[in-house]
Amino acid sequence: MSLHDIDKEVYDITIVGGGPVGLFAAFYSGIRNMKTKLIEALPHLGGQLSALYPDKYIYDVPGCTKILAQDLVKRLEEQAMQVNPTIRLNERVVALRRLDEKLIELETTKGLHYSKTVLLTTGMGALSMKKLGIPSVDRFEGRGVYYSITNKWMFRDKKVIIVGGGDSAVDWALNLKDIASEVILVHRRAGFRAHEAKVIELFHSNVRVLIPYVVKDAHGTEKLESVTLTNVETGEEVTLETDCLIPQIGYEMNNSLYKSWGLDMDEHGIRVNGKMETNIPGVFAAGDVASPVDSPKLNLIAIGFAQAIIAVNCAKHYIDPSSPIFPGYTVKLR
Ligand SMILES: Cc1cc2nc3c(=O)[nH]c(=O)nc-3n(C[C@H](O)[C@H](O)[C@H](O)COP(=O)(O)OP(=O)(O)OC[C@H]3O[C@@H](n4cnc5c(N)ncnc54)[C@H](O)[C@@H]3O)c2cc1C
Structure with a gap:
């Protein structure tokens, strides 16, 4: 297959990985008025929650006494869809190239996408059936x-x-x-x-x-x-x-790609600073895939949600330095 631009439009943020963290990031970037795309390798959203433990209860998501993993995914999808992100399923990102200061090219199994910033929420890596x-x-x-x-x-x-x-x-x-x-x-x-x-x-x-x-x-x-x-x-x-x-x-996971994209890695994942920035300008990481320098590595959904908020707000400020990192408080969506 020859590579082609399947979407020439440049997005503000492209989120790679539609697990809980990517889904929440898609909602959050929407409320920051960022043109958002989410690309997921599997035919469905939800990451580990859908693929590995849909029927397990989760007890440590704030505000939920207990919730089935598949129900949390439904709620996250519903929340994200309020802001109408572009969702591409069944499409795996295989390469990431920074073309210039504000343009990143993502190569997927189906073609090329363009974005000013990228947020990697790829969790345990691209999951594929064993x-x-x-x-x-x-x-x-x-x-x-x-x-x-x-x-x-x-x-x-x-x-x-x-x-x-x-x-x-x-x-x-x-x-x-x-x-x-x-x-x-x-x-x-x-x-x-x-x-x-x-x-x-x-x-x-x-x-x-x-x-x-x-x-x-x-x-x-x-x-x-x-x-x-x-x-x-x-x-x-x-x-x-x-x-x-x-x-x-079961599923197989593959994290080996990131090094070839030029990302700094350690034994826990992609290294990020306090703003969830990787070593490539404009590329952020959050959730299980991120390895924050100087803070403990906790692979938990609630931690990923908070990291997504930091990453999205910092991505917004990266694109438009006149836009504050702190977004203010949420109001009713239009
Ligand atoms: C059995 C089990 C029970 C758990 N129980 C709890 C619990 O009770 N509470 C809790 O807080 N946490 C729990 N966790 C951990 C929790 O599931 C993870 O912290 C969470 O799923 C991380 O979310 P994520 O979005 O970062 O990554 P993931 O859920 O791993 O999602 C990443 C997504 O990115 C996609 N992806 C990866 N690479 C690419 C690519 N190149 N292109 C496109 N898409 C890509 C993957 O297909 C996947 O869908 C549990 C984990 C397991 C395995």
């Missing part, structure tokens, strides 16, 4: 093997094998049990990482659970037709006919 790494399985990706699901109705009346023992695997098994003609969940050990209540529901459902098995091979001509599993204790092999294989064995 692959099984079995060539015969990879051969059928999109033709029976699916690592991510965008439309659950495509599994209607199909035989489905799901692999994994975490929240995603169990959630999808429960989600598809009344849509697919048969759902088998394959897990390599007796212990599940998924939410306890969901696991109980799983064992009381019509889902067939096969433990302790791993996928060994996939077979078919045009599309997937069957899968061979190995019992990890006995070595016994079993081949099952199936239409679909859905591996849900």
Whole structure:
């Protein structure tokens, strides 16, 4: 693919990463009247909260006695959408270049974007679905093997094998049990990482659970037709006919990019000063990815929110030095 400008318009701030911190930053930059774009690698917003623990309660967000991670994401989305930021999903930022004093170019998997400032809220790094790494399985990706699901109705009346023992695997098994003609969940050990209540529901459902098995091979001509599993204790092999294989064995994270963008890093992440500025002028970082000099590294949502406020206010002042860093207090949105 040749690179092209998918959006020639220059934004005041482009937020990379749509986790809780990026979402809150998108709202905050909106109330500072900054033209805002948010780019997220995954097909959905919410970062770790959506990808890793949607059904876990969070108890340490100010003002919420307890809140499900997925509900906090909904509220953050709702709050951000009030200020109409441009949101680009399914698009990973792969390079960052400072073209001049007030212009930064971001290269993504889909093209080029331009911004006066950039706020990196990339958390644990670009998350992507972990692959099984079995060539015969990879051969059928999109033709029976699916690592991510965008439309659950495509599994209607199909035989489905799901692999994994975490929240995603169990959630999808429960989600598809009344849509697919048969759902088998394959897990390599007796212990599940998924939410306890969901696991109980799983064992009381019509889902067939096969433990302790791993996928060994996939077979078919045009599309997937069957899968061979190995019992990890006995070595016994079993081949099952199936239409679909859905591996849900976790996410992979990649932070190695930042060094190649010229950012100073330490063992905790991208180094930032008290204004959340990185070593590249106009580029800020907040949340889990940021490693503030001279302050403790606490990977917590509330800390990320406060860092986002500092970063956005300082970005505003960077673009327009006549605009104060302190924004004053919030008033009703127009
Ligand atoms: C199991 C678990 C339980 C937790 N419980 C709590 C809790 O109770 N309370 C609490 O305060 N914290 C909790 N945390 C920590 C909390 O989830 C993190 O502090 C928070 O998610 C950080 O938010 P973030 O927006 O900085 O990053 P993330 O949530 O990691 O989001 C970053 C986003 O950026 C995207 N991204 C990365 N690189 C790119 C790129 N190059 N291009 C485009 N997009 C990119 C990623 O896909 C991701 O969506 C928990 C964490 C875990 C794993």
